[in-house]
Structures are given as structure tokens and as C-alpha cells.
Amino acid sequence: MYRIGIDVGGTNTDAIILDEHNQLVHSVKSPTTLDIKTGIVTSLRKVLKEANVDKTKISHAMLGTTQCTNAIVERKKLAKVGVIRLGFPATASVPPYTAWPQDMIKKLTGNYALVQGGYEYDGQLLSEIDEQEINELLAKWRDKVEAIAIIGVFSSIKNDQELKVRDLIWEAYGEDYTVSCSSMIGSVGLIERENATILNAALCHVIETTTTGFANALEAEGIKDVEVYLCQNDGTLMSIEYAKQFPILTIACGPTNSIRGASYLANIKDTMVIDVGGTTSDIGVLQDGFPRESSVAVEIGDIRTNFRMPDIISVGLGGGSIVRAEGGKITVGPDSVGYKIGEEALVFGGSTLTATDIAVRLGLADMGDKSLVSHIDEGFAKQVQSVISSIIAKAIDKMKTSSEDVQIVLVGGGSVIIPDEISGVADIVKVENGGVANAIGASISQISGQYEQIYIYSREPREQSLKDAEEKAVKQAVIAGADPTTIKLVEVEEIPLAYHPENATRLRVKVVGKMS
Amino acid sequence: MRYLDKQSIEYIAIGAAFLGTGGGGDPYIGKLMALSAIEKYGPVRLYSVDEIEDEDFFIPSAMMGAPSVLVEKFPKGDEFVKVFQKLAKYLGREKITGTFPMEAGGVNSMIPIVVAAQLNLPLIDCDGMGRAFPELQMVTFNLDGISAAPIAITDEKGNIGIFETIDNKWTERLARTATVEMGASALVSLYPTTGAQIKKSGVHNIVTLSEQIGEIISSKNRDAKDKLEQLLSLTSGYELFQGKITDVIRETKGGFNFGKMNLEGIEMNKEEQMKVYFQNENLLAEKNGQVIAMTPDLICLVDYETLLPVTTESLKYGKRVRVIGLPAHPKWRTEMGIKTVGPRYFGYDYDYAPIEELISKAVASHV
Numbered sequence: 001m002y003r004i005g006i007d008v009g010g011t012n013t014d015a016i017i018l019d020e021h022n023q024l025v026h027s028v029k030s031p032t033t034l035d036i037k038t039g040i041v042t043s044l045r046k047v048l049k050e051a052n053v054d055k056t057k058i059s060h061a062m063l064g065t066t067q068c069t070n071a072i073v074e075r076k077k078l079a080k081v082g083v084i085r086l087g088f089p090a091t092a093s094v095p096p097y098t099a100w101p102q103d104m105i106k107k108l109t110g111n112y113a114l115v116q117g118g119y120e121y122d123g124q125l126l127s128e129i130d131e132q133e134i135n136e137l138l139a140k141w142r143d144k145v146e147a148i149a150i151i152g153v154f155s156s157i158k159n160d161q162e163l164k165v166r167d168l169i170w171e172a173y174g175e176d177y178t179v180s181c182s183s184m185i186g187s188v189g190l191i192e193r194e195n196a197t198i199l200n201a202a203l204c205h206v207i208e209t210t211t212t213g214f215a216n217a218l219e220a221e222g223i224k225d226v227e228v229y230l231c232q233n234d235g236t237l238m239s240i241e242y243a244k245q246f247p248i249l250t251i252a253c254g255p256t257n258s259i260r261g262a263s264y265l266a267n268i269k270d271t272m273v274i275d276v277g278g279t280t281s282d283i284g285v286l287q288d289g290f291p292r293e294s295s296v297a298v299e300i301g302d303i304r305t306n307f308r309m310p311d312i313i314s315v316g317l318g319g320g321s322i323v324r325a326e327g328g329k330i331t332v333g334p335d336s337v338g339y340k341i342g343e344e345a346l347v348f349g350g351s352t353l354t355a356t357d358i359a360v361r362l363g364l365a366d367m368g369d370k371s372l373v374s375h376i377d378e379g380f381a382k383q384v385q386s387v388i389s390s391i392i393a394k395a396i397d398k399m400k401t402s403s404e405d406v407q408i409v410l411v412g413g414g415s416v417i418i419p420d421e422i423s424g425v426a427d428i429v430k431v432e433n434g435g436v437a438n439a440i441g442a443s444i445s446q447i448s449g450q451y452e453q454i455y456i457y458s459r460e461p462r463e464q465s466l467k468d469a470e471e472k473a474v475k476q477a478v479i480a481g482a483d484p485t486t487i488k489l490v491e492v493e494e495i496p497l498a499y500h501p502e503n504a505t506r507l508r509v510k511v512v513g514k515m516s
Numbered sequence: 517m518r519y520l521d522k523q524s525i526e527y528i529a530i531g532a533a534f535l536g537t538g539g540g541g542d543p544y545i546g547k548l549m550a551l552s553a554i555e556k557y558g559p560v561r562l563y564s565v566d567e568i569e570d571e572d573f574f575i576p577s578a579m580m581g582a583p584s585v586l587v588e589k590f591p592k593g594d595e596f597v598k599v600f601q602k603l604a605k606y607l608g609r610e611k612i613t614g615t616f617p618m619e620a621g622g623v624n625s626m627i628p629i630v631v632a633a634q635l636n637l638p639l640i641d642c643d644g645m646g647r648a649f650p651e652l653q654m655v656t657f658n659l660d661g662i663s664a665a666p667i668a669i670t671d672e673k674g675n676i677g678i679f680e681t682i683d684n685k686w687t688e689r690l691a692r693t694a695t696v697e698m699g700a701s702a703l704v705s706l707y708p709t710t711g712a713q714i715k716k717s718g719v720h721n722i723v724t725l726s727e728q729i730g731e732i733i734s735s736k737n738r739d740a741k742d743k744l745e746q747l748l749s750l751t752s753g754y755e756l757f758q759g760k761i762t763d764v765i766r767e768t769k770g771g772f773n774f775g776k777m778n779l780e781g782i783e784m785n786k787e788e789q790m791k792v793y794f795q796n797e798n799l800l801a802e803k804n805g806q807v808i809a810m811t812p813d814l815i816c817l818v819d820y821e822t823l824l825p826v827t828t829e830s831l832k833y834g835k836r837v838r839v840i841g842l843p844a845h846p847k848w849r850t851e852m853g854i855k856t857v858g859p860r861y862f863g864y865d866y867d868y869a870p871i872e873e874l875i876s877k878a879v880a881s882h883v
Contacts, residue, residue: 090672093593093630094548120699121585153589189587191545285834295832304544311834398820401834402762402780495584495829496766506584 002057004047004223005443006040006214007064007231007257007436008032011278011339014439015043017051017058022264022444026051027436036067036210041217048221055222060515063214064231064253064442071206072251072301078202079178080109082145084137085194086117086129086161087153096151096194101302108202111145113137117161118153121504122456126153129161131168138172147178147201151194156506157454159183178204184476185248185307187452188506192297192306199303200248207247211240227515229481233310235260235290235441236448236512239481248307251300254438255312256291259284261441262411265431272399272406274392275437276414278320279336283313283395290490290512308450315395319414320345321355323384330380330387346372355417358384365416385419393423400424411437447515449477449487452508462505466492469509482513517567519559520639520723525550525629527730532625533825534729535722537814539797540622540648541583542827545590550626553633560629561638563614565720568640572613572711575603576644577631578624580652580669580691581701584829586623592672595703596631602676603668603705616640616714618655618707620722621648621797622827627703639723644707646719646845647814650796652691653684654857656847657707660717667691667706671698719845725751733823743823744838754875756801756808757790757839758783758820764831777831779839782820790839792817794828799862801839808878809841810864812848812857813871816840841871 001020006013009032016027028046033039040063048055071077083096096112097105115133118126141148148169152162162181169179180201186193215228229237231253238249259273259282269289275282285292291310298309316334320341324331337344337352344350346357347368353376359365361373361381400406405426410418411434420428433440451473455465474487491510520528529547532540554560568574577596579586604612615635617628620643632639644655652664664687670676677694681687687706695702709717732746744755759779766775774795781788790808793800798815801808809815817826820836847853849870859866 087589089592090589091592093591094545094552098548098552118589121582121589122700124699126589126699156588188584190590191548191587292834295830295835397782398836399834401760494766 001059002053003060003062003443004044004058005062005439006043007254007438007442008036008040008066009254009438010066013039013043014436015047016436016439016443017047017053018440018443024433024440025053027433027439029436036065037213037217040214041220044217044221058223058226060227060229060443061214061218061223062229062231062237062442062445064257064438065210065250066254067206067210068203068247068250069252069300071203072199075103075107075301077206077209078107079146079204080144081111081198081201082141082148083112083194083198084134084148084150084165085112085114086151086155086165087126088114088116090118090126090153091190094191096198098191099304100195104301104303108198109144111141119155119158119161121154121157121454123157129164134165134168135172138169142173147180147204149180149182149194149197149201151182151190151197153190154454155181155183156188156452180245185246187306187508188454189297189306192304195303196248196305196307199300199305200246203247204244207244211243215240229515231257231442231445232448234293234308234448234510235445237445237481237515238447242480252309252312255282255284256310257438257441258282258411259286259291259441260289260445261437261439262409262431262434263289264440264444265411265433265437266409266429268407268409268429271409272396273409273411274415274418276410276412276418277318278341278414279316279318279338280314281317281392281395281412281414283315283399284310285399288490311399313395313398315391317355317388317391319354319356319417321417323353323355323358325380330383332384332387332391355384355388356414359416388417389419389422392418393425396422397424410434446512447477447480447482448510448512449473449475449480449482450508450510451476452506454504454506456504465507466509469507470511473509473511477511477513481516483516484513487511487513517561517563517638520554520562520629521559522551522554524727525554525626527727527734528625528723529730530733530825531726531729532620533622533827534733534816534818535646535726535814536621536648536825536827537797537816538794538826538828539650540619540624541586541829543623543626545587546623546626549590549593550629550633553630557633557636560632562641562723563638564641565715565718568613568711568714570710570712570715573609573611574614574616574640574709574711574714575600575612575705576616576618576707576709577628577703577705578618579627579701580704581695583623585700589672589699589701591703595670595672596627597634599668599670599676599703600631600635600705602670602678603666603708606666606668606678607708612637613711614638614640616718617643617723618652619643619645619648620719620726621645624648625723625726640714641723642714642718642720643722644718646722646848648797649857652688652706655707656719656845657709657713657717658684659847659850659852659856660713662707662709662713662717664706666708667704669694669698669702669704671702719847740821740823747823748840751842753840753842754871755838756815756841757781757788757803758785759790759837759839761831761833761835761837764833775828779837782836792839793864795862796828798828800859800864800866801841803878806878807866808874809871810859810866810868811862812844812853814842814844816842841875843871
């Protein structure tokens with residue numbers, strides 16, 4: 001049995017094949033294309049041809065894609081979204097789409113309605129939903145919107161109203177209609193959760209094209225009866241059906257895949273990973289095999305959201321980073337010759353001094369024509385290296401959680417530029433096949449489920465609350481395609497609510513399991 | 517008099533979160549409300565304390581309750597005006613000259629701007645704390661014996677209550693209970709005050725200070741060190757520590773969020789430790805086992821790089837911060853001030869010592 005993994009990056013689309021022992025059979029890279037699809041098809045064809053494996057033995061195919069991110073950033077292919085907020089008269093002081101960029105509101109048509117509904121912080125009813133009010137709204141919106149986002153006040157405590165409204169929409173518009181319920185997407189914080197839910201709904205066309213495109217590409221290559229998954233940004237996978245419901249969870253899966261793949265290749269579960277590309281280096285942290293999550297509200301395309309994102313630091317340092325010496329001060333990056341490295345770097349006959357040239361001069365890398373950099377003073381080259389070393393050391397320090405020296409796993413095409421001596425680093429692990437760590441990360445992932453709710457420990461003791469949350473998270477994981485017998489609890493986060501008299505706590509749990 | 521526009525509001529929100537010393541909540545929602553209000557009703561007039569008359573009459577406005585509820589269930593929008601007018605009517609006052617914030621920290625820096633915009637009233641450049649504190653008797657007006665009551669309280673559903681109380685601690689107790697029943701988030705108008713009382717008992721110039729702090733923190737193209745120097749010189753503050761959060765321990769008791777965080781030193785404080793104790797707001801900081809700052813002096817946590825304020829709700833393992841200490845307003849350093857908001861009120865067994873003294877002591881022992 002084999003698995004195929006594809007990762008669409010900014011520069012390259014990588015494809016790999018793993019055998020049943022997760023051993024790499026073959027890997028290829030081809031340029032990412034503007035339409036993305038062509039790059040995927042090319043890589044897929046190439047890896048199948050070169051690896052020459054029995055196609056009928058391919059059981060799983062995974063895709064890590066940037067299409068959803070691009071759609072939001074470029075404001076393209078987005079659906080017209082209607083927003084139903086349950087909670088009126090509460091929350092009316094800040095209507096949906098407040099503080100959104102105007103061009104984005106226009107694309108999504110800006111339709112919204114504040115209707116009755118919602119819960120209090122302790123689960124008591126704020127107000128009942130009014131079915132007639134919803135039905136009248138749906139009659140009005142019939143030709144105006146293509147997807148609907150539903151957001152209920154405190155739906156993270158109880159989401160039955162959101163689900164009820166979803167049913168009303170399906171009754172009116174048919175069961176294929178795209179509906180995003182906020183309780184399944186973001187955490188407490190209505191505006192940020194609403195924004196994430198709107199974006200999720202807006203991505204319904206993009207994810208449809210992506211998933212069908214991928215399935216068709218596989219079929220065209222003669223790969224049938226295969227389980228198809230998409231990568232999420234927490235280092236786990238989701239089935240196509242699940243991805244269609246939660247396209248926003250594909251955002252930032254690229255760096256996640258790299259650090260997961262690196263940890264797998266190095267066989268280390270708790271480590272820091274540096275993925276060095278042509279222009280930037282991404283640094284992430286793995287805790288028990290999964291990426292650490294960011295704790296700040298993340299803006300996507302200038303829109304503030306609160307769904308989970310990996311904690312990644314990017315620094316402007318890569319193989320193509322431009323090296324300068326001005327007024328006795330040496331700088332490396334943040335600008336880079338980027339994909340033009342093959343023509344512009346000195347070793348390739350160009351005229352720009354890059355970080356790669358320094359690595360070649362010092363004998364750390366063997367590429368291009370060595371003689372073209374032999375004139376560089378060795379002392380100078382070493383000084384450049386110490387500049388690179390301090391840039392990396394600073395970035396690593398930002399991610400550290402203790403003052404002890406850390407171990408890092410180094411991957412990525414530009415990793416030759418990283419010196420062996422970095423302050424704060426105990427040892428640097430270099431792995432074979434690190435150049436395709438992202439595609440490997442995409443292929444080895446497990447399936448997760450998450451649940452978040454405010455519990456009041458004085459009424460529902462902590463133990464019982466934890467159990468309840470875990471059960472609900474397991475349900476989510478099973479829906480996403482996990483085998484219930486393999487599911488394990490991997491993360492618990494508890495945040496007490498300030499000023500609350502009854503020990504109310506926001507509890508979030510995460511579970512993962514193997515693919516069923 | 518000057519006008520507060522959208523840019524001023526952006527700055528005030530950041531500055532207020534800084535002066536919130538970890539509490540008062542993230543003013544994001546408040547900021548959105550203030551921005552919408554200004555968009556609809558136009559910029560708000562800000563008067564300095566020198567520009568008001570002794571006999572003018574003012575009613576401050578504020579939100580009471582859990583910041584974490586506010587981010588989910590925020591107001592309808594007309595409650596501010598309703599509760600303000602209800603109190604004015606109860607007091608038999610036809611003319612209210614203006615409003616002002618009771619607390620400079622977090623969301624309560626924004627609510628009075630919404631009220632001022634909606635009622636076309638001026639905002640006065642003062643507050644009753646110069647920072648954020650958790651209870652409503654913890655204001656400088658209280659130190660001078662000014663009553664918080666009558667207090668009007670409302671929710672988004674339209675319930676309104678008025679309390680006449682025997683003292684300000686009772687106002688806190690009763691209003692807190694009503695707030696919980698109203699869904700842990702309510703709007704209040706309280707401490708009706710004359711111009712003379714503002715002049716005597718308020719913390720002056722605080723809106724402007726918040727705005728200046730926010731402007732420094734948001735300025736682009738300047739490195740953190742440069743910004744920090746400006747910030748410290750503006751606020752007479754000290755950079756107490758550069759560190760990384762390695763542990764956060766929390767406990768909820770009686771409606772408040774108690775906690776402690778451990779920081780491990782980085783850069784200038786490598787190999788050193790700090791502990792910061794908080795009850796919504798940061799209240800006590802210990803460096804290498806020695807107390808270096810305590811309430812009512814301000815202990816502000818900011819992001820290491822951006823200097824953006826960090827609230828106690830967003831504390832997380834691994835976050836890199838700078839700890840900044842500022843001297844409290846002199847009114848808090850009086851005997852009555854320390855009795856009201858000093859370390860012992862919050863259950864820490866220390867005599868209050870000003871941050872300036874604690875720092876020079878720490879420096880001396882280091883040499």
C-alpha cells in the first residue's frame with residue numbers, strides 16, 4: 001500500500017509517495033502555477049511516472065493547499081455571503097462587517113440580518129429564535145446570496161439555535177446549500193468568530209473546485225478507490241466532505257506540514273523546526289508531535305479572526321537573501337533574489353552576492369561554479385555567517401519556552417546557509433529528504449477533533465466538564481474521518497472568566513486519532 | 517477644547533489597554549462601538565479640566581461585568597443614553613454638561629466616547645483611577661468621600677435599576693449582583709459629579725495621556741527600544757524586566773480571576789526570574805524573589821517586540837513580554853488610597869512602598 005502527498009507552496013508544488021512503513025519511495029518538485037491545478041497535475045504525473053509504483057496499491061492521497069488563503073488575499077472566487085446573527089437586540093451596536101476592508105464587503109455583498117436568538121454566558125436563553133422572521137429573511141435573500149453564515153451569541157455554550165436555523169435554510173433552499181455555523185469554527189469572541197465564519201462560507205466555491213479538481217486529477221492518472229484528504233493547519237487531516245464544510249481550516253497548513261514532516265524525518269516529537277526557503281525561514285515548535293498554536297487574534301486578508309492558527313515566526317532569511325556590506329556593517333536579507341537565484345547569484349554567473357554564495361565559498365554547499373566566489377575574503381564570509389547566525393538565534397529565542405538550549409531540526413532547500421554554531425542551540429539535526437518535509441508532513445498526518453465551551457464548575461464539576469468536552473471532541477474527530485478506537489486526548493486549555501461569581505471556565509479540548 | 521476623531525480613538529484604545537495593567541479587557545469591541553458612534557454622530561469634543569466651571573454637572577458612564585462576556589454579548593447601542601438619561605432624570609437635573617470615563621483602562625475608556633457622541637455632549641479629560649481597578653469604590657472620588665450612588669444600571673434587554681446605598685462598597689455589592697443577573701455584562705451611570713469635584717478629586721489629563729501612549733506604541737518604522745524610551749519618559753516609568761512567560765496559574769474566587777505568572781529572563785534579564793501576581797489587574801511583581809513593584813503603582817505587560825499591551829486573559833506560556841512599572845497617581849499614595857487599593861486590600865502581606873524606592877533598593881543591593 002502507498003500514500004501520495006502533495007504540498008502546494010509559494011514556489012514549488014511537491015509530490016511524494018510513501019510506502020506502508022511511511023518510508024519515502026520517491027519525491028519530485030515542480031513549479032507552482034498560477035492556476036495551482038496545473039502544478040498539482042504536473043507533480044502528480046511526474047512522481048507516478050518516476051516512482052513507477054502499482055497505482056492500484058495507492059490507498060490514500062493528501063493535499064496541502066494555499067488556494068483558500070490566496071482566494072481571500074486576492075479577493076477572488078469568493079461566494080456572496082449572507083450573515084444571520086442571532087442575539088438581537090444585544091450586539092446591535094457593532095453590526096457584521098464592521099472594520100472590514102470595503103473591497104471585501106463588496107465582493108461578499110455585505111448582506112446581513114440581526115435577528116432574535118442567542119444565549120447568556122451561563123446557557124440561559126437570551127431570546128427564542130423566531131422561525132417566521134428567519135423564513136421571511138430567506139425569502140428576501142433567495143437570489144442575493146450563495147452561502148449563509150450563522151452566528152449565535154454564546155453559541156459556544158449551546159449551538160442548538162444555530163443548527164435549527166441551518167435546518168430552516170436547508171428546508172427553504174435545499175440540503176446542498178452552504179451554511180457555516182460559527183459554533184463549529186471559532187472560539188468565544190463574537191466578532192472574530194463571525195468574521196471567520198463569514199470567510200469560511202465565502203470559500204465554498206474555492207474548496208469545491210479544489211477538492212473536485214484534486215479528485216479528478218487523481219482519477220485522470222488512474223488512481224481510483226483512494227481515500228482523499230486535505231491538510232488542516234493544526235497538523236491533522238480532514239476528509240473531503242469535512243473540508244467542504246470547513247475550508248478555512250486549510251489556511252496556513254503549509255508551514256505546519258513542514259514542521260510535522262521535519263519532526264517525522266528526525267524522529268523527534270518535541271522540537272523546534274526551521275524550514276529555510278529561498279526568501280524566508282519559517283520557525284515553528286512541535287509539542288508532542290503537533291504544532292504549537294498562536295495565542296493572538298490572527299488577521300487574514302486584513303480581517304480579524306479567532307480560529308486556530310499555528311504559531312510560526314517568519315524571518316527574511318533564505319538561500320537567495322542578498323548580502324550587503326555598507327559602511328562596515330554587514331546585512332543579510334530581508335530582500336532576496338527569490339526564484340531568480342539560478343541567474344542572479346554569483347555561483348550561477350550572476351552579479352548579486354547571496355547567502356548561498358557565502359555557503360559555497362566556505363565549502364558548506366556544492367552548487368554552481370565554486371571558482372566564481374573564490375575571490376571572496378574568507379574572513380568576510382565568516383562575518384556574514386555570524387550575521388546569519390545571530391538573525392536565526394534571535395528568531396529561535398522568540399519561540400523558546402525556557403532558557404535552556406534547544407535542539408533544532410533543519411529542513412528546506414535553503415538550509416545550507418545556516419551555520420552550525422547558533423547561540424541558544426544545543427544541536428542541529430539535519431535530515432535526509434528535508435527538502436520535501438512539507439509533502440511528507442502532509443502524508444503522515446492524523447485526524448483531529450476539537451470542542452470548546454464555557455462550563456460552570458460549581459454546577460458541573462471539572463472532571464465531568466472535561467469528560468463532556470472530550471466526548472464532543474471525539475464526535476467531531478469521527479465526523480472528520482478518524483477511527484474511534486485510536487482517538488487520544490492531546491490538548492486541554494482552561495481559561496477562567498474574570499468577574500464571574502461561579503467559577504465559569506472556558507474549556508477547550510483537542511483529540512486526535514488515526515484515519516479510519 | 518479639541519476633537520477626538522477616529523485616529524484618536526485608535527490611539528486611546530491602545531493607551532487604555534496599557535493603563536489597564538492587564539485588566540479591563542481588550543478594548544477592541546469598545547473601540548468598534550466608539551468608531552461606529554463617531555461615524556454616525558461626528559467627532560467628540562474633549563475638554564480639559566481647566567475648561568469646565570465649578571457648578572457644571574457631569575455623569576460618568578461605564579460598563580460593569582466580565583470582559584470575556586462583553587466580547588460575545590455586546591450592547592444594543594441605545595443603553596448608554598437610556599441609563600444616562602434615567603439617572604439625570606432621577607437626579608432632577610435637566611442639564612448635564614458632559615461625561616467622562618471612571619476608569620482609563622480597557623473597554624471603559626471607550627464607553628464614555630460612545631455616550632458623548634450619541635448625546636452630543638463633551639467628554640472631560642479626566643477619570644477616577646488613572647488606570648484600571650476591579651471594584652467601583654476604587655476611585656479617587658471615593659477617597660474624597662464622594663458617593664457613587666445614586667447609580668443607574670441597565671442591560672440590552674431594557675431592564676433598568678437605580679440604587680441608593682449607604683456607602684460605595686454597598687454600591688459595588690449590589691451593582692455586582694445585578695450585573696450577574698443581567699448576563700454578567702451591564703451598563704452603569706454613577707458618581708454624578710460637579711465641575712468643582714472633578715477639579716479636586718479626578719485624575720486629570722488621562723484621555724490625552726492614553727492617546728499619547730497609544731500613538732507611541734502604534735508608531736511604525738521605529739525599533740522597540742526607541743519607542744520604549746519615549747514611552748518611559750512620557751509616563752515616568754521603568755522597564756522592570758524582559759522575559760518569557762513560563763507558567764500561568766489561575767484560580768477564580770468570588771467573581772474575580774486570581775493568578776500568578778512566572779517569567780524567565782531574556783536579553784537584559786538573562787538568568788533572572790520574575791513573578792507577577794494579578795487579580796484581573798497585575799498587582800505585584802517580584803524580581804528574583806524581591807518585590808519590585810506593587811499596587812497601586814502600575815505593572816504593565818507589553819509584547820516584547822510591538823509593545824502592544826497584554827491583558828491577563830491572553831497570558832500564555834511562551835509569550836515574550838516586557839514588564840513596565842509606572843508610579844501611581846499621588847492620590848493613590850495617600851493613607852486612604854493605600855487602604856483602598858494597596859497590597860493588603862488585595863491580600864498581599866506587604867507594606868506599600870513606592871516603585872521608585874523599590875527600584876533604587878534593588879539597584880543598591882545589586883552593586
